[in-house]
Amino acid sequence: MEDRGALKVFFGPLFPLIGTWKGDKGMDVSPEVDGAEEAPYFETIQIEPVGDAINAGVQKLVVLSYKQIVCRKSNGEVFHHQLGYWYCEKKTNEVFYSLSIPRAVCVLTKGSAEKKGNAIEFNLRASHDDKNFGVLETPFMGKNAKTKAFTMHLSVDGDTMRYKMNTALHIYGRDFDHTDENTLTREKV
Numbered sequence: 001m002e003d004r005g006a007l008k009v010f011f012g013p014l015f016p017l018i019g020t021w022k023g024d025k026g027m028d029v030s031p032e033v034d035g036a037e038e039a040p041y042f043e044t045i046q047i048e049p050v051g052d053a054i055n056a057g058v059q060k061l062v063v064l065s066y067k068q069i070v071c072r073k074s075n076g077e078v079f080h081h082q083l084g085y086w087y088c089e090k091k092t093n094e095v096f097y098s099l100s101i102p103r104a105v106c107v108l109t110k111g112s113a114e115k116k117g118n119a120i121e122f123n124l125r126a127s128h129d130d131k132n133f134g135v136l137e138t139p140f141m142g143k144n145a146k147t148k149a150f151t152m153h154l155s156v157d158g159d160t161m162r163y164k165m166n167t168a169l170h171i172y173g174r175d176f177d178h179t180d181e182n183t184l185t186r187e188k189v
């Protein structure tokens with residue numbers, strides 16, 4: 001499906017996400033034993049069409065895959081790597097977003113897509129006590145670096161993407177809001 005008009009109709013609210021995005025204004029706030037570290041970063045997010053998935057012959061999801069690779073500005077090294085999918089059930093306007101990261105933590109979120117003028121905004125959430133939109137993690141992480149909740153606000157306006165993520169952790173004996181935000185530009189459709 002090369003035709004952009006056909007892609008737009010097919011993917012609906014997810015269509016504006018498709019492309020290769022780059023941004024170098026990222027800021028990560030992550031936990032340390034005795035406080036927090038603030039690390040500026042740059043990243044690439046590649047978002048590609050997958051197609052559709054029909055579940056139990058009834059539920060039709062349209063699906064994109066993504067790969068997010070995040071590098072520390074101070075040394076250029078990859079310090080976060082994330083893979084997952086964007087899903088939309090156009091009939092109900094529900095949006096789902098999954099992520100898995102190399103710490104052996106997986107999250108499935110649920111949310112919505114809303115048009116705001118020319119932009120589209122996604123608000124997504126998962127919580128460790130939600131049996132559907134929750135967190136899967138190893139026993140070690142559950143005990144020592146628990147992900148209690150994850151939220152993401154992401155908007156696309158033309159070729160500009162902005163996001164803010166909050167990963168609510170319990171680590172080093174306390175709650176900690178591990179946050180990430182960046183502004184990216186679409187380099188390639």
Ligand code: HEM
Nearest residue numbers: 028030031070079080101103105107145147150167178180
């Ligand atoms: C741009 C996105 C992200 C960046 C740059 C990032 C970076 C970091 C960094 C630097 C640490 C501290 C690691 C250390 O001290 O060894 C950390 C910890 C952690 N991150 Fe992220 N992270 C991101 C997103 C996420 C997401 C989406 C999740 C899960 C939903 C997540 C889960 C965790 C967990 C569970 C820890 C605690 C592990 C530990 O410090 O021992 N992170 N992250």
